[in-house]
Amino acid sequence: MSGIKHxxxxxTVEDVVAVINADGGVIIDDFLDAEAMEVLLGEIKxxxxxxxxxxxxxxxxxxxxxxxxxxxxxxxxVDVAMHPLYHDVARAILEKPIQMWYGEMRMxxxxxxxxxxxxxxxxxxxxxxxxxxxDDSAFMWxxxxxxxxxxLQIMLAGTDFTEENGxxxxxxxxxxxxxxxxxxxxxxxxxxxxxxxxxxxxxxVYHGGGANVSEDDVRIGITMSxxxxxxxxxxxxxxxxxxxQIRALPEPVQRLLGWDSGENYMGWVEVDGLMVNxxxxxxxxxxxxxxxxxxxx
Ligand SMILES: O=C(O)CCC(=O)C(=O)O
Ligand SMILES: [Fe+2]
Numbered sequence: 075m076s077g078i079k080h081x082x083x084x085x086t087v088e089d090v091v092a093v094i095n096a097d098g099g100v101i102i103d104d105f106l107d108a109e110a111m112e113v114l115l116g117e118i119k120x121x122x123x124x125x126x127x128x129x130x131x132x133x134x135x136x137x138x139x140x141x142x143x144x145x146x147x148x149x150x151x152v153d154v155a156m157h158p159l160y161h162d163v164a165r166a167i168l169e170k171p172i173q174m175w176y177g178e179m180r181m182x183x184x185x186x187x188x189x190x191x192x193x194x195x196x197x198x199x200x201x202x203x204x205x206x207x208x209d210d211s212a213f214m215w216x217x218x219x220x221x222x223x224x225x226l227q228i229m230l231a232g233t234d235f236t237e238e239n240g241x242x243x244x245x246x247x248x249x250x251x252x253x254x255x256x257x258x259x260x261x262x263x264x265x266x267x268x269x270x271x272x273x274x275x276x277x278x279v280y281h282g283g284g285a286n287v288s289e290d291d292v293r294i295g296i297t298m299s300x301x302x303x304x305x306x307x308x309x310x311x312x313x314x315x316x317x318x319q320i321r322a323l324p325e326p327v328q329r330l331l332g333w334d335s336g337e338n339y340m341g342w343v344e345v346d347g348l349m350v351n352x353x354x355x356x357x358x359x360x361x362x363x364x365x366x367x368x369x370x371x
Contacts, residue, residue: 225277
């Protein structure tokens with residue numbers, strides 16, 4: 075099995091989309107610059123300090139600490155979410171429209187994207203490999219029946235990722251496998267990369283955290299997902315983020331975290347007797363925006 079392709083941090087969105095469409099995943103070298111990485115890592119280490127090692131669970135690991143709620147705790151996560159080689163690539167891959175009938179009119183409706191989960195993952199020496207899996211199993215996704223991706227995930231390296239310290243293991247090309255074919259450990263390759271680089275892969279690609287067989291080299295990865303906005307968020311953002319935390323974030327990120335409703339009507343709230351976009355609740359001078367189909371083919 076060949077390795078995972080690397081692209082430089084100054085690649086175009088089109089370059090990145092092309093490699094992901096072919097292989098299911100790609101590594102972007104120097105995704106964040108050293109200065110931004112140090113700020114983010116300081117915030118992440120603060121969150122990890124409050125996390126506990128997992129209990130008797132192969133998926134979460136027992137020599138692994140996981141810290142979530144990252145947009146409430148780590149303001150620098152905004153740089154990851156809004157990076158064009160992640161955000162714009164996610165839109166290009168996920169926002170595939172559907173055609174539907176609305177009365178006698180043929181309409182095109184495109185889903186939006188939303189942030190589905192966030193996690194800093196610290197894999198300590200002695201941690202065994204995580205079983206290879208597809209993250210879109212959270213959505214009960216079927217392959218190739220659905221003919222589209224539900225998720226685009228990122229794993230930003232907070233330390234160098236090496237074969238010894240538990241670099242994420244990936245099976246490039248496995249996004250096209252049907253649901254009967256199981257992954258084999260020998261088919262997976264390590265996403266070795268430098269601190270500040272990032273692995274980006276679709277929810278249908280088999281992958282898993284690697285074993286940390288090093289003496290004393292702790293691996294830190296910072297992950298989040300962009301998911302179709304019509305799916306339930308894996309991490310319950312409405313219960314994870316306080317009102318104060320969501321209000322402190324830039325408007326696009328508030329919307330990406332779920333305080334939004336798209337043209338497919340998902341996520342509205344009733345305010346003053348009208349169905350409105352929930353971003354209304356965060357606005358100082360709120361404007362009533364009712365959801366509506368916007369595209370007519
Ligand atoms: O930590 C990693 O490298 C991968 C973790 C992962 O795939 C998961 O927890 O779903
Ligand atoms: Fe995973």
